[in-house]
Amino acid sequence: MGSVAQEESRMCDVLIVGGGPVGLVTAFQLAKFGGVSVTIIEKHAKSNQDQYGRAITLYPRSTEMLDQLGLADELAQECFACRSTVSYDPCGKEVTGRGWAFMEDMKDTQWDFALVLRQKYQEEIFRRRLRELGVHLEAPTELMSMQVAETMPKDGRRVTAVVKDGLTGMCSTIKCKYLIGADGGRSFVRRALQVPFDGETTEDKWVRIDGMIETDMPKNRVYGAIESPTHGNVLWAALDHGATRIGFAFTAERQKGYPEFNEAAAVAEAIASVKPFKLEFKQVDWFTVYSVGQRIARNFFVQDCVFLAGDACHTHSSGAAQGMNTGMHDSVNLGWKLSLVLRGLAQPSLLQTYESERLPNVQKLINYDKDISRLMTMQLPLGWKGDPNTDPNEILGVVMAEAATFTTGLGISYESNLLNVRSATTCASKTSTLKPGQRGPDVKLLKPGTLEITRLHRETPNNARFHVVVFSGDPTYTSESLTSLTTAALTSVISPTSTSPAPLPISWLTIPSRSGPSAYELLGVQPLGKVFYDDAAMTAYRRYGIDVQKGAVVVLRPDGWIGMICALDATAVGEMERYFRSFLFVR
Structure with a gap:
């Protein structure tokens, strides 16, 4: 018997399986944060001839997260920035408050629009940025097998993967500490680990077609x-580079007219779906027909060394355009946690919060998607108790509006855990209307001296560091509290002036409620970290719900969610020390 050609084995800290947006952004984070060796493989060849199609839309919170990683500006250069929506009834008459109307009210963010850019173009940007960090996507390279050495210490290279080069046919072995399965809905990693994929695939079929059109x-x-x-609630999406996507339900009755569903069939059905409007395709870039369903992996973190992310652990319809967004949330939630653990800065228990935070939110999405996908195919939700003759389009508008803050990502929150801690002093002083586990809002700030406008998210980038934000309030009232905090902080293990050979991944910045010619003179003490002033309308204090006569200390996680909130006094330092000791290695 012949044997398969085998190269020598190699080693890395993390092997990522899947070269789509989720895998690429996860690899980018690990490489950007430094100190971690990453290998990323993709079964299919990647080139400029990649198909278009697939995901197209990033909602505000996803774009915010990519912005804090330094990726969003390039996406914005190429995207179609969508701030307008429309809904037409069967007669072509415009109706309000239905369909995608919620998109016109996406506020409280600099990225107050749907960033529409086909996956092909997003991946090109992510691959290029990854190459700049010295990591190259290996494609076509397929994962053939994987084994986990359960008896090996958890800080060892417990995973052994055999991969095959699609061009040479050569197999090689990769030994790694962690493996991330970002390899899509038919995930080899998930199936190899026998992780149940709970849910169902319905008989409903949808068509998506992209191209250059006239209408x-x-x-x-x-x-x-x-x-x-005849085609349900038809999606009409303006795309980048002047293209358009049309999506519609492909009913069993319509399917009977096509012994083979090809490009001509997709075009014919698209034309029929948008009646009474006229439609002509000048060019077809891509089309697909697929079955609608919802599935979720029972576990996102397996055997303490294998993660599932993106479609590998959850699939659903494209009804609310959530696929790539949910994957971005997975990726960003996981990236900094894994980096801190691998660099010896955080305890391995931190990794358990990936599943405990992401899985409930994905389940919430799937519950929404079940209703949305049925309504888009002109069926009322399962268990509907209202009027059976209700127009599904009316209910769809209500459901989409109710789900808006979740869909945009701005309302996604995480339950209390070791990262999201409700402080005793916060409860007593009621310094903020926000809670740990919620997104830290982006707000306008002013730079000292020039009073140049900047934003909180820009000054708290995701570099796998926590940001301690001192809202110092009005010094007329907070001088004594601020002095106590500063004195305690400068002698603490979390001091911003620490000269430890292994400093904690913590940055500080101070936000007074008003500006002055000198931050030192304004505060009466040396500021903790960089200083940025609130604007004249006190936008930052109002948005965070902080009393300028009391101030507060807000700890932002690397991914931009609020970790904890403390009163502005010496007790805050002790509370923060206890907080960080619960998951970081504090020396």
Whole structure:
């Protein structure tokens, strides 16, 4: 018998399986944060001839997270920034408050629009940025097998993966400490570990088709919906580079007319779906037909060394355009945690919070998606108790509006755990209307001296460091408290002036409620970290709900969620020390 050609084995800290956006952004984070060796493989060849299609939309919170990683500006250069929506009834009459109307009210963020950029272009940007950090996507390279050495110490290279080069046919072995399965809905990693993929695939089929079109639809460079009596709630999405995506339900009755579903069939059905408007395709970039369903992996973190992310651990319809967004949330939640653990800065128990934070939010999405996908195919939700003759399009508008803050990502929150801690002093002083586990809002700030406008998210980038934000309030009232905090902080293990050979991954910044010619003179003490002033309208204090006569200390996690909030006094330092000791290695 012949044997498969085998190269020598190699080693890395993390092997990422899957070269889509989730795998690429996860690899980018680990490489950017430093101190971790990363290998990323993709079964399919990647080139400029990649298909278009697939995911197209990033909602505000996803873009915020990519912005804090330094990736969003390049995406914005190429995207279609969608701030307008429209819905048409079966007669072509515009109706309000339905479909994607919630997109026009995405506030409280600099990225107050849907960033529409086809996955092909996003991946090109992510691959290029990853190469700049010295990491190259290995494609086509397929994962053939994987084993976990359960008896090996947890800080060892417990995972042994055999991969095959798709061009040479050569197999090699990769030994790693952690493996991340970002390899899609048919994930080899998930199946190899026998992780149950709970849920179902329905008999409903949807079609998506992208291309260059001409139409008489009055508003056509928008995110739109056409309430078709034959094709359900039809998606109309203006795309990057002047293209358009049309998506519609492909009913069993319509399927009978096509012994083979090819490009011509997709075009014919697209034309029928947008009636009474006219449609002509000048060019077809991509089309697909797929079955709608919802599934979720029972575990996102297996055997303390294998993670599942993106479609590998959850699949759903494209009804609310959540696929890539949910994957970005997975990636960003995991990236900094894994980096801190691998660099010996955080305790391995931190990794358990990936599943405990992400899985409940994915389950919430799937519950929404079950209703949305049925309504888009002109079916009322399962268990519907209202009028059976209700127009599904009306209910869809209500459901989409109710799910808006979750869909945009701005309302996604995490339950209390070792990272999200409700402080005793916060409860007593009621210094903020926000709670740990919620997103830290982005707010306008002013730089000292020039009073140049900047933003909190820009000054608290995701570099796998926690940001301690001191809202110092009005010094007229907070001088004594601020002095006590500063004195305690400078002698603490979390001091911003620490000269330890292994300093903690913590940065400080101070936000007075008003500006002055000198931060030192304004505060009466040496500021903790960099200083940025609130604007004249005290936007930052108002948004964070902080009393300028009391001030507060807000700890932002690397991914931008609030970790804890303390009163502005000496007790805050002790509370923060206890907080960081619960998951960091504090020397």
